[in-house]
Amino acid sequence: MDALEIARWQFGITTVYHFMMVPLTIGLGLVVAVIQTMWHRTGKPEYLRMTKFWGKLFLINFIMGVATGIVQEFQFGMAWSEYSRFVGDVFGAPLAMEALLAFFVESTFLGLWIFGWKQLKPGVHLACLWIAVIGSVFSAYFIIVANSWMQHPVGVEMVNGRPVMTDAWAVFTNNTALVAVPHTIFGALAVAGAFLLGIAWYHLWRRRHDGIDTLGANGKVVPGEAAIPGRDSTDHAVWIRSLRIGAVVAMVSFAGTAITGDLQGKLMFEQQPMKMAAAEAACHDGTGFSILSIGNVGSRNCDDIVALIEVPGILSFLAKGDFTTEVKGVNSLIDQYKADYGTNLPDNPIYGERAGQEIQYVPVMEVTYWGFRMMIGFGGLAALAALVALWVTRSGTVPASRGLMRLAVFGILAPFGANAAGWIFTEMGRQPFVVAPNPDSNGIDQVFMFTAAAVSPGVSAGELLTSLVVLTAVYAVLLVVEVKLLVKYIRGGVVAAMPELAHVPADENEDATPNGGGPGKPGDADDVLAFAY
């Protein structure tokens, strides 16, 4: 591997990893904010417990997103200095705005939320969480504006060989971004939905398994009480509500990703036709959508691919909204790209050993074809499972089957897989460009950059390999630690996040006071750090 390939692997690994934490942060943050609002409105103890339990898991995950996010901002300059020089005038602005307008808000107000349970008035405390969560959504917006400019550069003019921003409005309302933002937020909610569903299922199953909850004669659940802190009948309410919220969120968010994804697809057929043709492994012009293509999809050679099952008309529908328009296949697009952007990389030292090589315009079709299908497949699977879960749990609890419980728990992974597959598809589908050319506007289609020109010329392959190995190792260790902690706190149940349940006799009215505890509790005045380190 040379420096370019190592740098690409590093960017891929660190980004996909970072984007395991991020959707859970965004999605779970929104869900916890809604739950705390419900507690604030109703004062019901189960909502306080849900806030504390899901909030704890949220924080364990949040910190990993923060820690791995710094790498993202630094590595543009470190590993991709030529890219940074080329795009800096337009790409740096959304990144700086993300820090200044969004991430500051998120970090500061989340600190207030974590530590402010006793210091702040309940309404202010709740507002802090909402502000932090809205901050995280804005964060997503700014980052996607930056990314969308790489997919579809707008609002710039070439000056001395570099794109210079001339129209900030165009950059910040790039249609690519406007559909990608809701797609990403729905994708994040799908992660949170499956997370709630799987974990709540496990706890409901455990309560049945331990004989606490039973089924009555009418087939409905009879919630019981065990003489263990936190395992009372309120505990049942915590999990069944969590499960239903999770299932509904999972289904709604899948519908949301489908609608926004369809809009994205239609844009992409115009903006990056090669990416969509490669997503279909559609070699020849046509209308059919491939359900299964065989042959060597990865060979980038269309002669090796046979579409085994094809549904006529669907590809046209995905691209244009009708069933008859011919969609250009890979073969005719190659010629078009060669005519527009050249057959060989320029003889410029910036390309290193690759200078003068023939340009490979077709992305790795194995990745685009299967990435596209995994994204949709995992997403749909999770939504279907959520629907089934709602039906199965209409008795008020889950079936006693251990196998089903395991399935629900492992189902948590499906939306993570869909998110990762979607990003890998859209980033690798853009190759060989790091900044994809914008074919539909006049004058600015010179704004593009080959990935081969983007890497830092002064950084050696050895340095890149060092960082690839170090970061991958650090990330692997931390993933193990995070998952272990999550599992520990998930198994611990509500009482793990609310040790006060174990100390105070089960007087739920106390919890109902939207301040965590009434004035009569001794020791509370000094216990200012209830939720602290």
Add this chain to the structure above:
Amino acid sequence: MDLLPTIWFIAIAVLWTGYLFLEGFDLGVGMLMKAFARNNTERRVLLNTIGPVWDGNEVWLLTAGGATFAAFPLWYASLFSALYLPLLLVLVALIFRAVAFEYRGKVDNPRWRARWDWAISLGSLVAAFGIGAALGLTTTGLPLNANGDREGGPFAWFSAYAVLGGLAVVGFSLLHGLAFLALKTDGDVRHRARRWFVRLLPVLLLPIAGWAISLQLLSGEMWTVLAVVAAVVAAVLAWNFARTGAEGRAFLSLGAFLLLGSASIFGAAFPVVLPSTLNPDFNLTISNASSSDYTLGLMSIVALIGLPLVLAYQAWTYWVFRRRVSDAHIPEAHSFLPAIAAKALAPKD
């Protein structure tokens, strides 16, 4: 006319100064976790002084980095790629430090805590040193060619100035951390922090003074030299305030020292943002490294709205958590009480 690039040079200097002022003390408190705190309760006192604010402080680093990218892309690209390995170390240090804050108390086990305590201490030390080295080198220069790329291999950045800058930020952060602890804690920790502050101030500020003075020798002007003199006065004041027990004034005086010191350093470096040690013609300056006036204008509007807001709500955070923390406030460690036997998901009933 370089009006906007000049404004953005000042803005970035302000962001770095804000970063050092805020994260300086939480880096310092982090470094003191092992050296200063005597037992677990004291460590938790230390942690909880910075607990609500360290993450917000760290965003100043991201903002400084992002603003450099937006306003001076060539500066950002050259500095970050030239310092590849040291910045990798900074990243790893920041990752472990951040995770350690959150995970340290999640398992009630002395070995678990001891590991994360090391992560906090070493992470803070390495991050402070690396960031200091980077800032030192951006004022004194790196071996850059005409394209702004580093010549001479992965360690070509290494120089006495890298060490000086690293020590400067480590020393300042340690002292600032002590001043913060004296201000934010009570009881033994507070008094010990104040004693350490008085005793260590001359040593800990030596490297940052060395950095400021050597820059005056390289490219100082009248006003930047005066700023150095004023900074020394502020340091003497801080020392005297701490000696007489005026912790708030000591902390503010040290802040004034940072402000003046940083003004003298960035002021002396201006208008060069990153000198080339190979050829002065390759120097990156506010004119040849900056973004277009359009982008700088846009960012100026954003900063004019965003920065006062950030200052306001971060100040509010410090107000909310203004109480001193002491041993008495630290609740007992949560003895973890699993509601469910740990055998969940086990293959057998």
